[in-house]
Amino acid sequence: MEPTSFRFNDLPTELALIIFKHAAQPPFAQYAPFTQDPYSSALSLCQVSKIVRRAALPEILHTVLLSTTHDLLAFVRALRMQKTYMDQQHDLAFDYAPCVHTMSIGHFRGPLRSSPNSYFSVLIPELEGEIDISLLAPVILGVSSLAISFRNLNFLSKCLKTCG
Numbered sequence: 001m002e003p004t005s006f007r008f009n010d011l012p013t014e015l016a017l018i019i020f021k022h023a024a025q026p027p028f029a030q031y032a033p034f035t036q037d038p039y040s041s042a043l044s045l046c047q048v049s050k051i052v053r054r055a056a057l058p059e060i061l062h063t064v065l066l067s068t069t070h071d072l073l074a075f076v077r078a079l080r081m082q083k084t085y086m087d088q089q090h091d092l093a094f095d096y097a098p099c100v101h102t103m104s105i106g107h108f109r110g111p112l113r114s115s116p117n118s119y120f121s122v123l124i125p126e127l128e129g130e131i132d133i134s135l136l137a138p139v140i141l142g143v144s145s146l147a148i149s150f151r152n153l154n155f156l157s158k159c160l161k162t163c164g
Helices: 013-024 040-045 050-061 069-087 124-130 133-142 150-163
Strands: 063-066 102-105 145-148
Touching: 013 040, 013 050, 040 050, 063 069, 069 133, 102 133, 133 150, 145 150
Parallel strands: 063 102, 102 145
Antiparallel strands: none
16 A cells, blocks of 8 residues: 655644644653753744744743753843844744743853852853843743742842842
8 A cells, every 4th residue: 555645735724733833842841752952843843934933932932941051041032032023013023921831940050149169151240231130030920830949049039029
């Protein structure tokens, strides 16, 4: 028996979106083996089209892991970019905060007082300017589940002061 082939374009839109949403789930959300970058497949999907991006982003953002300084800075840059898009009423504007349900922050020193045992090469004052608490606070305070390392509790404190 010869395999039947079909074109993806022939699928009903609703079914195609379900497939994209499933494919966009990071591996840790699918109980699959953890990869180096659990978001890489989903980010590739976001480059397919605006419609696929809108379907994939909520899946990507459901669980946000910020385990390194690089991850934190990348997330803050993405929030800053989305704010710019919203201000410009750009087609790519997307509000991240309502989509983030679980967040883990840890294994980085963040904007803490300088310490001789720094875990990353970026200097603390430089990092302070990179992290915009006013963008990050609504996301952190809006999650239903937050895991934050003890070393980063001051980060949560700054968020509470910003929104309080």
